[in-house]
Amino acid sequence: MTDPDPVADLAAQVEAxxxxxxxxxxxxxAEGPGAGMLALVKAKELGARLDEAIEKRRLEPPPAPWWxxxxxxxxxxxxxxREWVDGFLRPHxxxxxxxLPACWARHMTAVWELSTLRAxxxxxxxxxxxxxxxxxxxxxxxxxxxxxxxxxxAIKCDEAGCRIPRRPPA
Numbered sequence: 001m002t003d004p005d006p007v008a009d010l011a012a013q014v015e016a017x018x019x020x021x022x023x024x025x026x027x028x029x030a031e032g033p034g035a036g037m038l039a040l041v042k043a044k045e046l047g048a049r050l051d052e053a054i055e056k057r058r059l060e061p062p063p064a065p066w067w068x069x070x071x072x073x074x075x076x077x078x079x080x081x082r083e084w085v086d087g088f089l090r091p092h093x094x095x096x097x098x099x100l101p102a103c104w105a106r107h108m109t110a111v112w113e114l115s116t117l118r119a120x121x122x123x124x125x126x127x128x129x130x131x132x133x134x135x136x137x138x139x140x141x142x143x144x145x146x147x148x149x150x151x152x153x154a155i156k157c158d159e160a161g162c163r164i165p166r167r168p169p170a
């Protein structure tokens with residue numbers, strides 16, 4: 001199964017709008033000049049919706065950019081990620097989260113994976129007026145279990161403690 005293609009999704013929206021515009025043009029031709037104003041208003045409305053959809057795609061937040069932040073920004077981003085993991089994932093998915101060790105934040109693999117998972121969750125659920133059902137199904141069926149499977153395989157820590165040695169103070 002492949003990931004949804006945002007360009008293909010946008011192209012499908014454009015084709016749907018083109019179809020609606022063609023229907024309006026045909027109706028205008030059939031109904032005469034009085035329908036022209038209504039068609040113009042509807043066409044402008046459809047154009048505005050298309051512009052809004054394109055702008056939304058352009059403004060979607062990327063996953064946390066860990067590679068280009070300083071230490072203070074990194075600490076703040078990690079605090080936000082911990083808050084999301086502990087305040088959202090653990091209460092809502094307790095059975096899944098038993099597989100994530102408490103020291104996950106010391107493992108950069110987990111930080112990257114969970115940051116990306118969070119960004120996708122925000123993309124899917126962030127817009128209350130336009131929630132993405134297919135994205136939600138993928139998030140629950142593929143993304144959340146996939147991230148946790150990869151982290152369980154990569155992080156070999158247990159109740160005895162973290163296997164990453166603590167860095168000496170600088």
